[in-house]
Amino acid sequence: MTHAVRFLLELVSRRLEPDEREAVLGDLSEDGASDLRSVIEITWLVVRRHAALWQDWRPWLAALAVALPASFLLMGVSFSISCTFQRLMGGPQSSVTHAATAHEDSLMLLCQVMLLLLWSWAVGFVVGCLSRRTLWASCVLSAFPCAYCLTKFHETSLTRLCLLLFVPPAIAGIYRSVRTNEINQKTSVALLITATVLMFGAWVNGALWAPNWMLILPVSFTVLLAWRPDLWRASSN
C-alpha cells in the first residue's frame, strides 16, 4: 500500500512545474503530511491548475473549433482516398464512384493524399500551438467522432482503419508543435500556397467536398502563427 501510494504521489506531483513540485513537496514534508494526504492535496492543486487553463479562449478554440470539426472532415477525406485507391486497384465497386479514367484517378489520388497530409499536419500543429497543456482534451474530443464513425462504418470492402489515415500526419504535427511551437514564415506560406493550389485542382475536378474548404483555415493559421506568434499563444501554454 505504501509503495503504491508513493508511486501515485510521484506520478501526480510530476503534473506540476518543477519549481512548484519542489516547493509543494517540501511544504508537505515540513508539515509531516502522510503520503496519502500529500496525494490528495497535490491532486487537488493539479485539478485547480488545469481548470484555470480553461479560463483562456485558446483551449476552447483548439478543442471545439479546430480538433473536433477537423476530425470529421479528415475522416471523410481518408475514406475518399481509400475508395479511390480501391478503385484504382480494381477492387469491388464501393458506394462512392466517379466516372474517371485510371490516369485521372491516380492524379486525383495523389492530390488528395498530399492534401490529407498537409491538412492533418496543420491541424495537429495548430492545436498543439494554441494550447499545449490541454492537448489531451483536444485529442480526446477528436477521438469521439472517430469512435462514433468507426462503430457506424458498414463498408464491407474496406477496413474501418481507412477512416484513420489522417492520424499519423496529425500526430506528426502535434509532435512538431510540442518540440518547437514555431514555424518558419517561408515554410508556412509555402504550405498555404501548396494547399490552395491543390484544393483548387481538386475542386475543378470535382474531387473536393465543399465543407473541406474549411480545412484551409488551420493551414492559414500557421501563417499567422509564423508572423505574430505572441498573439496566439497563451502565456501559460
Place this chain on the structure above:
Amino acid sequence: MLGEFEYLLITAAATLGDNAYGASIREEIETATGRKCSIGALYTTIDRLEKKGLVKTWMGEATTERGGRAKRMLQVTPKGVESAKAFYEVVMRMSRGASWVES
C-alpha cells in the same frame, strides 16, 4: 478589491516578513482561522496575487526538515500593501454599527 482569502494570505505574508513562504503562510492562516488551508487554494491564490503584482515570489534555500527541497518565498509589494489596506478599511467602515462590533 481583494477577496477574503487573498487578504488573509497577504496579511499572513506581511506578518511573517522574511519568513514568509508556503508552509509558514499556511500555518499562519490555519492558526488564525481555525480551518484547514489546502495547498491547492494557497498556491493558486499566490499565483493570482503575483499576476496582479500584489506579491512577488522566488525560490529560497532548501532545508533538511523539508527533505532537501527549496521553499517558495513570498514578499508583499507596495501595491499589495495598498490593496490590503483598502480591504481592511472597507471592512472597518462596513462593520460600524454592526451588533457584534464592540463600540
